[in-house]
Amino acid sequence: MARSIAAAFAKATVTSLSFPLRNPALLLPPPSPPLKSLSFPVLNPATGSTIAYVEDRSKDASKSIALARNAFEVGNWRDTSGVYRSKLLNRWSMLIEENKDDLAAIMTMESGKPIQESYAEIGYGISYMEFYAAEAVRPTANGGGFIVPSPFQKRDSNDSKGIAMALRQGVGVCGIITPWNFPFGMFIRKVAPAIAAGCTTVVKPSECTPLTAIAVQSLAQQAGLPDGVFEVITSDRSNSVVVGKEFCSNEDIKKISFTGSTRVGKMLMKQSSDTVKRVSLELGGNAAFIVFEDANLETAIDAAVASKFRNAGQTCVCADRFLVHESIYNEFVEKFVDAVNKLKVGDGMDGDTSVGPLITEDALLSVDEKVKEALKEGANLLTGGKVIESPGNFFEPTILGEVNRKSRIWNMETFGPVAAISQFSDDDDAISTANDTRYGLATYVMTKDMNRVFNLAKRLDNGLLGINEGVISSAYAPFGGVKESGIGREGSSIGIDEYVETKYVFINH
Numbered sequence: 001m002a003r004s005i006a007a008a009f010a011k012a013t014v015t016s017l018s019f020p021l022r023n024p025a026l027l028l029p030p031p032s033p034p035l036k037s038l039s040f041p042v043l044n045p046a047t048g049s050t051i052a053y054v055e056d057r058s059k060d061a062s063k064s065i066a067l068a069r070n071a072f073e074v075g076n077w078r079d080t081s082g083v084y085r086s087k088l089l090n091r092w093s094m095l096i097e098e099n100k101d102d103l104a105a106i107m108t109m110e111s112g113k114p115i116q117e118s119y120a121e122i123g124y125g126i127s128y129m130e131f132y133a134a135e136a137v138r139p140t141a142n143g144g145g146f147i148v149p150s151p152f153q154k155r156d157s158n159d160s161k162g163i164a165m166a167l168r169q170g171v172g173v174c175g176i177i178t179p180w181n182f183p184f185g186m187f188i189r190k191v192a193p194a195i196a197a198g199c200t201t202v203v204k205p206s207e208c209t210p211l212t213a214i215a216v217q218s219l220a221q222q223a224g225l226p227d228g229v230f231e232v233i234t235s236d237r238s239n240s241v242v243v244g245k246e247f248c249s250n251e252d253i254k255k256i257s258f259t260g261s262t263r264v265g266k267m268l269m270k271q272s273s274d275t276v277k278r279v280s281l282e283l284g285g286n287a288a289f290i291v292f293e294d295a296n297l298e299t300a301i302d303a304a305v306a307s308k309f310r311n312a313g314q315t316c317v318c319a320d321r322f323l324v325h326e327s328i329y330n331e332f333v334e335k336f337v338d339a340v341n342k343l344k345v346g347d348g349m350d351g352d353t354s355v356g357p358l359i360t361e362d363a364l365l366s367v368d369e370k371v372k373e374a375l376k377e378g379a380n381l382l383t384g385g386k387v388i389e390s391p392g393n394f395f396e397p398t399i400l401g402e403v404n405r406k407s408r409i410w411n412m413e414t415f416g417p418v419a420a421i422s423q424f425s426d427d428d429d430a431i432s433t434a435n436d437t438r439y440g441l442a443t444y445v446m447t448k449d450m451n452r453v454f455n456l457a458k459r460l461d462n463g464l465l466g467i468n469e470g471v472i473s474s475a476y477a478p479f480g481g482v483k484e485s486g487i488g489r490e491g492s493s494i495g496i497d498e499y500v501e502t503k504y505v506f507i508n509h
Contacts, residue, residue: 014214015039015053019109021102026215027052040236042211045112045357046347046392052110054210058239061202061246064231068173068200069252071228078170078198082137082144085196089133092223093126096216103215107183108348110209112356112393113311115348118184124473125188128491131475132196135496142170142198142500152506162508168500170198171278172254175247177268178213179260180206180359181314187213189479189490190257191230197499199255202231204243208359210234248272255499258282259316262439262484269487280488280498282316282480284413285441287462288434289319289470290424293327295446299468301335304419307444307470309343309397312355313417314363316485317442317464317473320414322421323430329423333401336419337383340397345388355417357393364393367416370409374420377404384417411437427452435461440483444470463489 014027021027039053057064071077096103104118113121135141145167150160174194178187187203194201205213210232217232235243244264247253248271255278258268262284272279289307291300307319324332346353358364368387375381384398395417403410403420410420424430434443442464445456453467463481466472473479473491480489488498 013055014211015055017052018049019051019105021105023099023102026099026102026218027106027211040207042110042208044109044392045359046349046394048361048391048393052211054214054234056235056239057233058235058242061204061233061243062250064202064233065173065175065246065250065252067228068202068231069228071226072170072172072200075226075228077200077226077229078142078172080198082141082196085142085198086133086136088223088225089129089136089192089195092220092225093129093133095219095223096122096126096129099215099219103184103212105349106211106215107209108356110211111180111183111348112359113348114353114356115351117311118348121182121185124475125185127475128185128189128192131491132192132496135193135493136196138493140168140493140496140500141196142168144168145502150506162506164504164506167503167505169503170194171499171501172199173252174199174201174255174257174499175250175253176201176203177244177247177256177258177260178203178205180208181311181316183209183212184216186259188216189475189495190259193490193496194255194257194499195225195229197496199499200229200231202233202247202253204233204235204240204247207235207237207240244268245271248277249275251275253277255279257488257498265486278498280480280490281486282488282490283441283484283486284439285316285318285481285485286321286411286413286437286439287317287319287442287444288321288323289444290430290434290446291322291324291328291332292427292430292445292447292449292452293325294448295328296448296468297328297332297335300332300446301339303444303446303466303468303470304336305339305343305470307466308419309340309355309417310471312358312395314359314415316413319444319470320420321410321434322419323424323433324421325430326423326425329421333382333399333421337399340399340419341383343397345394345397347392355397358395358416359393361393363415364395367395367414367418370412370414370416371398371400371418374400374403374407374409377407379403379407379409379420382421405433405436413439427455431456431459435459438484439481441481441485442466442472
């Protein structure tokens with residue numbers, strides 16, 4: 001298809017930037033940048049300083065949606081071959097790999113996560129691009145489908161009549177809203193299957209971390225993605241609601257994909273009902289981490305630290321509620337405290353940092369409040385427990401023992417570096433406690449008993465189950481939750497189903 005399908009609308013822009021890049025073109029301010037009054041600041045959560053100003057394009061959401069529709073219909077993106085879309089995804093992923101040093105620095109500067117985690121996230125996102133580049137040419141993608149035996153017979157004969165087939169077609173324009181905790185991985189996990197399926201996309205990144213999306217859009221253009229196939233709408237926090245409402249009400253948007261809080265996911269679901277849009281929602285979690293009496297404690301401790309303290313505990317799948325069998329409780333706690341005390345808190349740009357800051361001051365205060373409440377309600381402070389008095393939004397890696405199961409820190413997603421621990425006596429106690437939540441995203445289990453594993457796989461109410469491992473997400477496996485943790489799946493061959501319609505065609509010949 002032609003590179004320019006219409007007069008290209010202005011891309012999201014950075015009006016100023018305070019740190020250098022090896023490839024300045026990734027975030028190069030335009031010759032005549034918008035006024036700062038039309039922009040919003042991006043802060044480094046490790047220092048509280050402003051690292052960039054980004055244009056607020058909330059007023060242009062409908063125009064970007066129209067451009068995406070034009071690309072899909074008039075520009076014939078939906079009729080492009082799977083081979084073509086696959087090549088574009090592969091070319092784009094190679095450019096991302098070539099620019100990974102800059103992208104990792106951008107992610108760490110705007111999200112605060114340790115630089116090694118930013119590099120890992122780039123590899124994670126690239127794996128989705130490579131996977132869906134391959135899926136683009138398979139029968140499950142746009143243009144694919146299958147033929148079924150005709151259900152009809154010819155009159156006065158037992159011979160079959162006609163051909164019955166199912167065609168797979170991209171749904172159209174997809175409105176994609178992504179979070180700040182994985183500013184690269186989360187939107188690639190959505191955009192890659194959408195593009196592979198022959199859809200066009202309009203992405204709204206978090207106002208906290210828009211720089212990564214802008215940089216990756218620059219690389220998409222360099223890779224040759226046509227105008228309108230991958231649009232980015234940046235806005236400040238107050239105008240994010242405006243963009244969300246436009247996505248939900250605009251009839252040109254056929255699909256909403258959102259990762260974020262359960263509260264906002266419910267709002268988007270309600271607002272999308274008037275136009276009966278397809279939705280996929282990856283929402284909040286409150287993961288249990290169950291350590292049985294037969295667990296390998298060394299494996300359990302490694303998994304616990306990885307699951308709980310990655311990204312300072314700011315992940316939807318991180319362990320919040322630790323359930324430890326009463327017979328090994330003291331030994332587990334002693335080893336866990338020792339491991340957590342070795343974690344280094346600091347600026348993510350320091351290569352030795354293992355735990356970075358929380359994303360905002362409000363997030364820091366929320367964690368501090370929940371910890372103080374839990375202590376008043378009887379929890380034991382085993383390590384940490386305080387805001388670190390320094391520039392930035394830092395909280396000590398914290399372990400609370402004997403936590404009251406009615407406390408907020410037990411029943412709500414913590415989104416901070418705090419592990420809440422309680423004892424259990426038997427399997428039924430562990431299962432009922434793990435299931436006693438409105439969330440159903442992830443659970444982690446430490447045990448050597450395979451009979452127990454298969455029993456738990458049937459009885460635990462969640463979409464993800466990690467056995468003797470604390471980080472399990474992969475492009476090759478389906479990711480998603482049950483209950484109030486969401487609808488739909490991302491990753492694996494199932495993930496592309498979220499972006500295609502299946503049309504039944506019967507041909508009498």
